[in-house]
Structures are given as structure tokens and as C-alpha cells.
Amino acid sequence: TQLLEQSPQFLSIQEGENLTVYCNSSSVFSSLQWYRQEPGEGPVLLVTVVTGGEVKKLKRLTFQFGDARKDSSLHITAAQPGDTGLYLCAGGGGSNYKLTFGKGTLLTVNP
Amino acid sequence: KAGVTQTPRYLIKTRGQQVTLSCSPISGHRSVSWYQQTPGQGLQFLFEYFSETQRNKGNFPGRFSGRQFSNSRSEMNVSTLELGDSALYLCASRQGGSDTQYFGPGTRLTVL
Numbered sequence: 001t002q003l004l005e006q007s008p009q010f011l012s013i014q015e016g017e018n019l020t021v022y023c024n025s026s027s028v029f030s031s032l033q034w035y036r037q038e039p040g041e042g043p044v045l046l047v048t049v050v051t052g053g054e055v056k057k058l059k060r061l062t063f064q065f066g067d068a069r070k071d072s073s074l075h076i077t078a079a080q081p082g083d084t085g086l087y088l089c090a091g092g093g094g095s096n097y098k099l100t101f102g103k104g105t106l107l108t109v110n111p
Numbered sequence: 112k113a114g115v116t117q118t119p120r121y122l123i124k125t126r127g128q129q130v131t132l133s134c135s136p137i138s139g140h141r142s143v144s145w146y147q148q149t150p151g152q153g154l155q156f157l158f159e160y161f162s163e164t165q166r167n168k169g170n171f172p173g174r175f176s177g178r179q180f181s182n183s184r185s186e187m188n189v190s191t192l193e194l195g196d197s198a199l200y201l202c203a204s205r206q207g208g209s210d211t212q213y214f215g216p217g218t219r220l221t222v223l
Contacts, residue, residue: 042115045212048210092210099203101155
């Protein structure tokens with residue numbers, strides 16, 4: 001069974017601070033996605049990374065896929081209250097295309 | 112393109128009843144997956160349909176079932192509802208060959 005462990009589980013910071021969220025597994029994934037989910041809504045895709053060592057930037061968000069394609073990180077620079085939400089990583093791969101989700105990191109950015 | 116839509120958005124049922132949830136995927140997407148999300152367990156995979164055939168199934172009891180129609184729309188049914196079935200049920204669609212899934216807003220099911 002493939003598992004994705006996300007850390008930290010909860011994070012509360014002040015506006016303007018930087019933060020990093022981690023997503024780790026003992027399994028190799030063909031791709032990894034990051035989603036953000038707001039209360040009562042479905043997850044919204046932020047990025048998909050597919051190549052080991054790949055780094056993608058989305059404004060103040062930087063995503064990295066580990067060289068061995070087993071882990072990923074999300075770094076947010078100068079966090080803003082609008083970044084508040086549940087950040088989920090999901091690994092894909094294999095013939096069944098099933099996505100395996102981590103349990104998420106609940107981020108609160110206080111003004 | 113319109114996104115994934117789910118109906119209804121909210122539903123309240125009592126134990127023992129059954130419920131049917133509906134999902135319309137993004138136009139052109141033939142794969143539809145269903146997930147259950149609870150605070151304790153996170154997002155758990157229920158099943159995936161592709162071209163009207165169930166291709167994958169998660170570790171849920173037989174009370175949870177689904178189907179997909181020729182226009183790729185999908186329905187999920189839960190029979191004999193239990194209190195523990197209270198959750199946000201999410202539907203996601205994707206293009207064949209891609210791992211990336213696009214989620215709908217979910218149906219919030221409350222079982223009393």
C-alpha cells in the first residue's frame with residue numbers, strides 16, 4: 001500500500017512569514033500533485049510535478065519533486081491570509097491511475 | 112470549459128436510508144473517480160469509472176456503489192446509511208493518460 005505522509009499537520013503563522021510543507025513516502029510515484037482546499041469546497045489543483053528534481057514556481061509558491069520521486073515540498077514565501085487552507089499532496093502512478101492522498105496540512109495565516 | 116459539477120451540494124438523511132449523488136465531469140474527460148473525505152481519515156478513494164466500466168475500487172463495503180453513463184456522467188449510491196457515512200463526497204475527472212484530477216465542489220452528506 002502506498003502512503004503519503006504530510007508534515008506538519010497544522011501550521012499557524014503570521015502574515016509575511018515563510019513556510020515549508022513536506023510530503024514524504026517510501027514509494028515511488030510517477031507524478032505528484034499539490035492541491036489547496038477551502039472549507040466546504042473541493043480541492044483545487046495547484047501544480048503537477050513529474051520529473052525527479054523538478055522545481056516549479058507559482059507566484060510565491062515553490063514546489064519541488066524529490067530526485068527519487070518519493071517526496072515533495074511546498075514552500076510559500078511571504079504568506080498572506082489568502083493562502084489559508086488545507087494543502088494536500090497526491091501521488092499518482094501505476095497502471096491503475098489511482099491517486100493516493102496525504103492527510104493534508106492545515107495552514108492558517110493570521111493578519 | 113465548465114468544471115466538474117456535483118449535485119446536490121448538501122444532503123441530510125437518516126440511518127438506514129439510501130442516497131444517490133451525481134457528478135458531471137469536465138467535457139471530454141472519460142474518467143470519473145469518487146472520494147470520501149472525513150476529518151479523521153482524509154481523502155479516501157472509493158472507485159473510478161472509465162467508459163462506463165469500473166476500473167478501480169477502494170476498500171469500502173458493498174453498500175457503496177456507482178455507475179457511469181455513456182455521456183461520462185456518474186452517480187454514486189450508498190445504501191443502508193450509517194452515521195459514519197457522514198462526509199464530504201468528492202468527484203474528480205481526468206483525461207485518459209493523465210494522473211491529474213480535477214475536483215468538483217463536493218456533496219456534504221449528513222446522516223442523522
